[in-house]
Amino acid sequence: MNYLPSWTPSRRDYASESSGLSRLGEKQKAMKGKVLIVDDEKLMRVSLENQLKKEGFFVKSMKTAGEALKYVRNEDYDIIVSDLRLPGLDGIEFLKEIKSISQKAIVIIMTAYGTVESAVTAMREGAFDYICKPFSTDELIIKLERALTYKKATSEVTRLRSEIQELYGHDNIVGKSEAMMKILDTIRTVSDRETTVLIQGESGTGKELIAGAIHYNSSRENGPFIKLSCAALNKEILESELFGHEKGAFTGAIKTKRGRFELADGGSMFLDDVDDIPLEMQVKLLRVLQEREFERVGGEETISVNVRLICATKKDLSNLVKQGKFREDLYYRLNVVALTIPSLRERKEDLPLLINYFIKKYSKHLGISEPDISQEVVDLLMKYNWQGNVRELENVVEHALVFSSANGIIVQSLPEHLRRFESVQREEPLNLNDKDKIDYQDTVAEFERSLIKWAHKRANGNQVHMAEILGIPRTTLRNKMIKLNLSQ
Secondary structure, eight states, X not given: OOOOOXXXXXXXXXXXXXXXXXXXXXXXXXXXXXXXEEOSOHHHHHHHHHHXXXXXXXXXXXXXHHHHHHHXXXXXXXXXXXXXXXXXXXXXXXXXXXXXXXXXXXXXXXXXXXXXXXXXXXXHTTOSEEEESSOOHHHHHHHHHHHHHHHHHXXXXXXXXXXXXXXXXXXXXXXXXXXXXXXXXHHHHHTTSOOOEEEEOOTTSOHHHHHHHHHXXXXXXXXXXXXXXXXXXXXXXXXXXXXXXXXXXXXXXXXXXXXXXXXTTTSEXXXXXXXXXXXXXXXXXXXXXXXXXXXXXXXXXXXXXXXXXXXXXXXXXXXXXXXXXSOHHHHHHXXXXXXXXXXXXXXXXXXXXXXXXXXXXXXXXXXXXXXXXXXXXXXXXHHSOOTTHHHHHHHHHHHHHHTOBTTBBOGGGSOHHHHHHHHHHHHSOOOOTTOSOXXXXXXXXXXXXXXXXXXXXHTTTOHHHHHHHHTSOHHHHHHHHHXXXXXX
16 A cells, blocks of 8 residues: 555654653653554554654554454553555454454554545444544544543443442342341342332441342443432422422522432432422422423423332331321332341341451451451440441441451450440340340339449449440439439
8 A cells, every 4th residue: 555644744743852852751651552553554554653652652563454363362452553454354354353352442443545434334343433544643643542541431430330330239238147138039039120119227227238239230230320318308409409400490509400310311219218208299209200200490391211219218108108297109109119128136147247248348448457356246246236237337347447456356446335335244234044024114124223333333423424434414314313213
């Protein structure tokens, strides 16, 4: 072929002796990218290779597609720049072969036949871009740098998606208890069903994790996963968050804003704390579920969306329906598939697995080796009530790792409230092993009496200090002392 690059004069081509020193500094920088050039015209190959090396690229050049394929199979190249017309295997067939090896490969096609047909064919077969001969160094470098930017962005997206999928993967739903096995089975069943899911459970049980697992194991996994907590949001703010608003819809609406339902189009929407949605807002949510459409606040245009709704509640919605605090028709729309997450108190057999999981997770995060955990600590954690559920356990393990010693995780590594709990367990145990039947009120009163006596001894009778070590207000302590005839 008789086509050569037409090197357009630029600052590079008029380099003075001083700019030569600058270029030397540039060459010492890290390579911009690894480029493979394929062209049967020797002068073209050599010219491109030399120019790109001067610009900081690592370059290898080949005469034929057959030679180049050997390198493509064994080495990773950021970009492959190939002529359209090659002896033997032509540029389009070469492109197909490259894509069969790696769909992510970035290929730029050089062509002297700058017709629409050749460009369209190359792009249809997966070429990132094409460039028509003759071209300038600057023109090619712009395309190469654009390709490298694209590759960096897609690599980052892939990395983030991998991290998210790992976060919401089944492996992160830790537990071997019967209740958790049933939940995992249900997740596998409902993930690919286009149905609304209602997740019920106490705060800290992992409802968001379950919602994410449903989304990222469904056919919508590449779509958005949009989350919103409805807790403590008034009607106006919640309406704007869900449905968006038009510019000037209310004071402070300085521009049009898309709502969460618009952002979730093509994916899933996770609404946490649906029990907190005001009654007057529930009818608008019901309409979205039924009609898949809505209007922004202050808008007239009807917007259609394709969103799967996953909801979570910390309260019993059926009771709220009976109390008139939740719409019955919305309840039945949400309660198509219900998942109830047990509290940590109800699945204590999973505690050792969860403890080990969080030790591994936060040891890696903190950059420390995984410490041993004493049996005394494990026994204490097994006895604790875990009102904050898995979230509280996670925080406790992270705290314990921060304060772990050469002896590993010991009682002294735990947060103060757990150390107090350990002291109570050791000094004032409640032993019911020899009991067949108890009076609940008397037993609770006796245990409270023991706690207050223990605190009295620890604090030398100072009620302010007693309230502090018991973790209750001083007024509560005084009332209990009076009730239990312990007042001084």
